[in-house]
Amino acid sequence: MGDSTTTETSAYLAIGLGGDHLAALIADPRQASPLDGTGAAFVAAGIDRIDGSAPDGVTVEPTVAAAFLAAHAPGTAFLAAAAPHRDHPYNLARRVASLDHLSGGRSGLILGVRDGYAPGDTAWGGAGLTEGAPLGVGTTRDVAVAVQKLWQSWPQESIVADRESRIFARAEQIVHVDHRGVFDVAGPLTVPSTAQGSPVLAWYADSVPEVAAAGEVADLVVLADADPILLGQAVAALDAAPSSRFAADGRRPLLFVQVAVTRGRAADVVARAGSVAARPGVDGILLRPDAGVGVAEIVGEIVPRLAALGAVRASEGPTLRDRLALPEPARLLAGARPVFPAPEPQSAPQPAL
Amino acid sequence: MSDVRTGHVILGVNVLVLGYLPAAWQSDLLHKGSFVDADYWNTIGRVAERATLDAVFLADAPALGNPSYDANAGRLEPTVNWSHVAAATERVGLIATASTTLNDPFDLAQRLLSLDYLSGGRAGWNIVTTRDASAARNFGLPEIPARDDRYDRAAEFVDLVLALWESARTGEEVRHHGEFFDLEGRLRVPPSKQGHPVLLQAGGSPKGRALAGRRAEGVFAAELTKEGAITHYREVKRYAADAGRSPDSVKILPGLLLSLGSTEEEARRRSDELHDLGPASYSVQWLSQAIGYDVSRLDLDAKFPEEVLAAIVDPASSGGSIGFRQSIYEQIRRTDPTVREYLRQTRYTGSGHSGFVGTPEQLVDHIEDWYRSGAVDGFNLQPDVLIDGLEVIADEVVPLLRKRGLFRHEYTTDTLRGHFRAASA
Numbered sequence: 001m002g003d004s005t006t007t008e009t010s011a012y013l014a015i016g017l018g019g020d021h022l023a024a025l026i027a028d029p030r031q032a033s034p035l036d037g038t039g040a041a042f043v044a045a046g047i048d049r050i051d052g053s054a055p056d057g058v059t060v061e062p063t064v065a066a067a068f069l070a071a072h073a074p075g076t077a078f079l080a081a082a083a084p085h086r087d088h089p090y091n092l093a094r095r096v097a098s099l100d101h102l103s104g105g106r107s108g109l110i111l112g113v114r115d116g117y118a119p120g121d122t123a124w125g126g127a128g129l130t131e132g133a134p135l136g137v138g139t140t141r142d143v144a145v146a147v148q149k150l151w152q153s154w155p156q157e158s159i160v161a162d163r164e165s166r167i168f169a170r171a172e173q174i175v176h177v178d179h180r181g182v183f184d185v186a187g188p189l190t191v192p193s194t195a196q197g198s199p200v201l202a203w204y205a206d207s208v209p210e211v212a213a214a215g216e217v218a219d220l221v222v223l224a225d226a227d228p229i230l231l232g233q234a235v236a237a238l239d240a241a242p243s244s245r246f247a248a249d250g251r252r253p254l255l256f257v258q259v260a261v262t263r264g265r266a267a268d269v270v271a272r273a274g275s276v277a278a279r280p281g282v283d284g285i286l287l288r289p290d291a292g293v294g295v296a297e298i299v300g301e302i303v304p305r306l307a308a309l310g311a312v313r314a315s316e317g318p319t320l321r322d323r324l325a326l327p328e329p330a331r332l333l334a335g336a337r338p339v340f341p342a343p344e345p346q347s348a349p350q351p352a353l
Numbered sequence: 354m355s356d357v358r359t360g361h362v363i364l365g366v367n368v369l370v371l372g373y374l375p376a377a378w379q380s381d382l383l384h385k386g387s388f389v390d391a392d393y394w395n396t397i398g399r400v401a402e403r404a405t406l407d408a409v410f411l412a413d414a415p416a417l418g419n420p421s422y423d424a425n426a427g428r429l430e431p432t433v434n435w436s437h438v439a440a441a442t443e444r445v446g447l448i449a450t451a452s453t454t455l456n457d458p459f460d461l462a463q464r465l466l467s468l469d470y471l472s473g474g475r476a477g478w479n480i481v482t483t484r485d486a487s488a489a490r491n492f493g494l495p496e497i498p499a500r501d502d503r504y505d506r507a508a509e510f511v512d513l514v515l516a517l518w519e520s521a522r523t524g525e526e527v528r529h530h531g532e533f534f535d536l537e538g539r540l541r542v543p544p545s546k547q548g549h550p551v552l553l554q555a556g557g558s559p560k561g562r563a564l565a566g567r568r569a570e571g572v573f574a575a576e577l578t579k580e581g582a583i584t585h586y587r588e589v590k591r592y593a594a595d596a597g598r599s600p601d602s603v604k605i606l607p608g609l610l611l612s613l614g615s616t617e618e619e620a621r622r623r624s625d626e627l628h629d630l631g632p633a634s635y636s637v638q639w640l641s642q643a644i645g646y647d648v649s650r651l652d653l654d655a656k657f658p659e660e661v662l663a664a665i666v667d668p669a670s671s672g673g674s675i676g677f678r679q680s681i682y683e684q685i686r687r688t689d690p691t692v693r694e695y696l697r698q699t700r701y702t703g704s705g706h707s708g709f710v711g712t713p714e715q716l717v718d719h720i721e722d723w724y725r726s727g728a729v730d731g732f733n734l735q736p737d738v739l740i741d742g743l744e745v746i747a748d749e750v751v752p753l754l755r756k757r758g759l760f761r762h763e764y765t766t767d768t769l770r771g772h773f774r775a776a777s778a
Contacts, residue, residue: 023543026471029440058543061460061467064436068471071391071440086460090415090491091430098429101389102437118459119538127457128506128533129494154417154427161378161385161424166630168378168385169420184493190417190428191389343421346632 011277012041012284012324013312014256015298016222018048019059019117020291022069026060029072034299036075039307039314041284041323042108042200044222045069046081050112050204051224051258056291059117063095070103077106077320079202084123084143085115085135089183092143093150100194105319108200109147110222113140113210123182133182137213142182144201144217145244149177149332151198153188165345172343175336188339196319197328201245202256208233215241219326220254222286226276231257235281245329254324256284263292266301273302274311285312360777361760362724363604363731365408365448366401366746367573372738373610375423376630382740388424391437397739398438401445404747405761407772408446408477410573410733411435415455416488422632432464439472446769448477448553453510454503455483455492458534462517465550466542474546474768478514479553479573480564482507484673500668500675504560506533511552511568518549547768553606557585557676558668566592569603570773573733576607577680577707578687582728601777604730608706612737613713613745620710627737628700636696643673643681653693657685677706706735713749721759730776 015038017025022045025032035043046062048055066078080099082092092109100107114135118126123139125132133139158173177187203214206224211234214221223234238252245253259273269287277285289298306312315323370388371377378388387393401409411431420426431449439447447468451461461478469476482503483489489497497503509531516527520539529536554561554569565572566589576582582605590600612627614620628635641648644665651661664670665682690698699708709716723729736742754760766775 019541023470027543055541057541059541060470061432061464061542063430064432064464064467064471067433067436068440071437086457088455088457088492091456091460094415095430095433098389098433101429102391102394102434104391117463117541119536120459124457126459126534126536129455129492159385159420163379166376166379166422166632168422168424171419171421174417174420186487186490188417190415190426190430192427339417340419340421346422 010310010313011282012254012256012315013039013303013306014042014044014284014286015040016044016047016258016286016288017295018291019046019056021289021295022046022060022062022065023058025069025295026065029069031295032069032072035073035295038299038303039312040076040303041315042077042079042320044079044081044110044202044286047110047204047288049081049115049117050083050110052206053116055116063099066107067099067102070099070106077108077323078103079108079110079200081110081112081204083112083115083118083135084139084183085118086120086124086126087115088124088127089143089146090150090185093147094189094191096147096199097151097189097191097194100196100199101191105195105321108202108219108320110202110204111140111144112204113137137210139182140203141213141217144203146177146179146181146183146185148198148201148217148329149179150185150187150189152193152331152333153177154192156192156194159192167343167345170342171340172338174339175333176339177333178337196321200320200324200326205234208237212237212241215253216244218253219245219329220256220324222256222258224258226257226259226279231279231281244332246327251327254283254326255281256286257282258286258288261287261289261293261298261302263290266305269302270305270309273306274309277311358725358727361758362720362754363407363606363773363776364751364760365410365446365606365731365733366406366739366743367410367412367608367733367735368397368739369412369735370425370428371740372425372742373735374627374631374737375425375635376627377738378424379630380738380740388427389429394434394438395441397743398442398445400743400747402442404743404751405764406445407731407776408448408769409438410448410479411450412479413450413481414483414485414488415452415491416485432468435476436468436471439468439475443473444475444764444767446475446477446551446772447472448479448551448769450479450481450555452481452483452488453507454497455488458510458513459517459536459538462514463540463542465514466518466521466540466545469545469547469550470543474770477551477553477571477769479555480507480511480569481555500558501560504558504564508564509533511564515549518545547770551769551773557674557679561676562589563592565589565603567596570770571604571606574605574607575674575676575680575706576728577684579723579726579728581680581683582607582723583726586728604773604776606731606733607729608735609732610706610708610735610737611716611742612710613716613742613750615712617711617715620712624700624710624737636699640696643677645670645673648692651692654691656689656691657695662686713745713753716750717753717757717759720754721757724759
């Protein structure tokens with residue numbers, strides 16, 4: 001956290017998996033369950049999609065991959081990687097909220113500016129409905145805001161399921177989001193808010209302008225690398241960003257830094273990860289094995305050594321927000337337009353007509 | 354039409370979240386979060402698999418209906434929902450509805466093929482074009498495009514999705530420059546065990562049936578009468594033949610709304626109770642929406658006025674699916690009811706989709722009759738309340754069908770396409 005109320009000195013741990021990893025885990029889901037023992041706060045599924053690298057040989061769409069893997073690794077939280085490239089914020093918000101329901105609040109979204117697997121150079125232009133928007137920081141920022149509003153549009157508290165009045169939901173509490181920006185989205189979403197309120201929203205950033213934009217709208221930022229100058233600027237940008245994500249309590253988004261893991265350099269990786277974890281302003285590290293490093297190696301070798309060093313801590317809690325000690329996001333829809341009238345209590349059952 | 358028909362029926366369950374009636378959430382077997390609960394969805398998948406059903410099916414539209422009295426308004430996104438259920442099941446097919454109007458063909462092709470990969474070749478795509486203006490506004494569009502334009506777009510969309518699925522197999526780029534889409538690229542999802550996801554089509558308009566004959570492997574039809582069903586069955590099979598396909602390669606599977614009981618009287622009581630627990634205005638609203646006319650303005654004790662009937666089947670008038678409107682029209686013509694009588698009839702006979710209220714034995718008679726008459730290849734069953742209704746299908750209906758040689762005793766195939774093909778063996 002940006003403030004220093006925590007007495008923990010060790011960093012959160014996360015793991016970023018590319019397309020090859022996802023395809024391999026899905027082909028043999030027994031390999032996914034050991035992720036539960038790592039103490040990782042989350043696994044970012046399909047991160048190669050948004051990190052600017054060349055795509056892996058194969059991939060699986062991250063929201064559906066995460067839904068499948070979350071069922072096989074019931075103790076692991078997943079962030080699905082996505083960019084508003086061929087994906088629309090309404091569809092994306094809906095899929096991630098669905099994932100969050102089905103995983104019992106263990107889910108979130110990690111956004112980037114473009115999708116390395118997607119053809120075309122516009123946001124949503126490929127759908128053939130509009131010209132599309134430019135891919136860039138502004139478009140991703142707009143999607144982050146639209147998605148968060150959608151996640152709040154149907155408050156779970158509205159569901160009363162009262163058999164007496166036969167009212168299922170106090171539907172007058174459901175609001176339009178009426179989002180106007182790069183995307184126009186009326187809302188509401190087709191699912192209510194989740195066990196953790198809203199899914200966690202993260203941003204994968206490799207430049208200071210991206211970090212600054214993410215600082216305004218995300219719960220968590222993953223910085224592409226630990227270059228000391230970039231890291232210093234990123235911390236400053238986050239500290240300065242006016243966050244809409246948190247109520248005004250002095251918090252800023254969590255900062256995770258990516259640490260690349262290449263084949264056969266375990267000792268190096270452990271040393272590097274340990275030193276990055278100890279840098280000021282760094283809340284967590286994200287281990288990013290390349291396609292040549294298997295999940296088993298991360299789980300069986302790297303993580304235990306990092307833990308033994310005391311460089312990372314095990315995250316605990318039923319929801320991802322619990323694990324990261326993240327509050328529910330600030331309310332974004334005060335005064336928004338209701339969608340439905342208040343339901344009338346139904347009288348005792350009687351023939352309908 | 355023959356008693357010599359070989360093979361067996363295809364059975365799916367249209368999981369209208371908790372069951373097709375709005376009062377389904379009031380079942381004592383459910384809690385208020387069941388509609389989005391991981392265990393609820395696992396149970397549905399597992400019971401369907403115990404019944405050796407061909408598939409579970411999810412309808413969908415990307416917009417929220419009013420959940421005031423109806424938990425079924427809340428809808429998880431189907432590809433994510435079925436990916437979760439895929440982890441809890443091994444054989445049952447997983448059919449997701451997705452719109453060609455409000456999706457990007459690259460994203461949707463990738464997502465459906467991903468579902469197909471992780472389920473070991475069990476994915477199906479029910480192709481719809483979306484009519485709902487509130488869905489359009491979630492995508493920044495003031496209106497849904499007109500019906501003909503939607504079907505033209507759907508045809509190009511489906512061809513592009515098929516080409517992209519092919520690209521995942523061959524590794525070769527798709528170069529598509531059409532009226533609606535320009536795309537050069539390929540999918541990198543691992544190849545599917547069943548070639549590619551199975552295509553289903555749900556619209557009942559002439560363009561919809563033509564699309565079905567050309568491309569679909571299953572049609573989720575809306576049929577109220579056996580005579581109408583036979584006509585439409587032949588029509589789609591003819592379109593398939595015209596497109597150079599085997600008529601067997603497209604399966605006709607109408608929806609069938611179900612209330613079951615151990616006696617006919619018990620089944621009617623169950624249906625009545627569930628209807629009475631629902632919002633009083635449910636059937637009036639349902640019909641108004643379906644036919645695009647405010648039924649509450651009609652005299653409930655008079656017959657339907659001629660101009661209202663004419664408007665029901667006029668493709669130019671607003672309202673719901675043409676297939677539904679056609680089947681509602683035919684039923685009213687056949688029985689000439691007052692509005693009140695019609696709304697009451699629909700409790701037992703269905704509205705839009707055909708309905709059935711009775712015992713498992715009677716249901717099996719009905720399935721056998723329609724199947725042997727050449728009206729259907731199977732049914733997409735829609736129980737009133739899934740959590741106990743699906744158990745009755747697994748424990749009573751399916752064993753009776755098996756006894757008559759009309760359904761598989763165990764899975765002999767492991768992909769959805771394999772299940773469909775095995776039915777015509």
